[in-house]
Amino acid sequence: MLKGTTVIAIKKNGKTAIAGDGQVTFGNTVLKQKARKIRKLYKGKVLVGFAGSTADALTLFDKLEKKLESYGGQLLRAAVELAKDWRTDKILRRLEAFLIACDKNHILLISGAGDVVEPDEEVIAIGSGGPMALAAAKAMLKFTDLDAKTIAENAIKIASEICIYTNSEIIVEEL
Numbered sequence: 001m002l003k004g005t006t007v008i009a010i011k012k013n014g015k016t017a018i019a020g021d022g023q024v025t026f027g028n029t030v031l032k033q034k035a036r037k038i039r040k041l042y043k044g045k046v047l048v049g050f051a052g053s054t055a056d057a058l059t060l061f062d063k064l065e066k067k068l069e070s071y072g073g074q075l076l077r078a079a080v081e082l083a084k085d086w087r088t089d090k091i092l093r094r095l096e097a098f099l100i101a102c103d104k105n106h107i108l109l110i111s112g113a114g115d116v117v118e119p120d121e122e123v124i125a126i127g128s129g130g131p132m133a134l135a136a137a138k139a140m141l142k143f144t145d146l147d148a149k150t151i152a153e154n155a156i157k158i159a160s161e162i163c164i165y166t167n168s169e170i171i172v173e174e175l
């Protein structure tokens with residue numbers, strides 16, 4: 001199974017940024033180094049990133065976009081409805097990916113177990129390098145005045161220096 005790895009989202013000072021590395025692996029082999037794991041959905045008002053199976057994540061991007069259209073861009077409602085479908089549909093239930101979806105108001109983790117989690121803090125990360133990126137971002141949020149976009153990019157860079165499944169080909173988007 002092809003897998004994408006590290007994505008992080010951060011809110012700070014009215015800005016929301018999401019960053020992802022570019023590495024796609026098959027087992028312990030790197031197949032692609034410049035994959036785009038971040039997408040803009042719903043008229044550019046929602047940012048989404050994935051970790052896990054690439055094909056599964058692309059399917060979920062499409063499903064989330066349809067839910068956003070159905071619910072007028074209400075991210076929280078669309079995410080809950082997607083999670084319900086993901087958990088109960090026999091085909092969707094087998095999809096192996098995690099999504100981070102964010103807009104100006106929310107950062108959400110969406111999983112196939114039916115979870116929609118909004119973190120207590122304004123930062124969340126997923127994937128193999130997620131814990132490293134999260135730790136780096138939390139330190140930067142606490143001890144620097146860097147903006148959300150800069151923190152997201154640097155957190156992935158730090159994770160790429162530690163995690164063999166994360167690289168430094170980083171894409172960052174901001175709202």
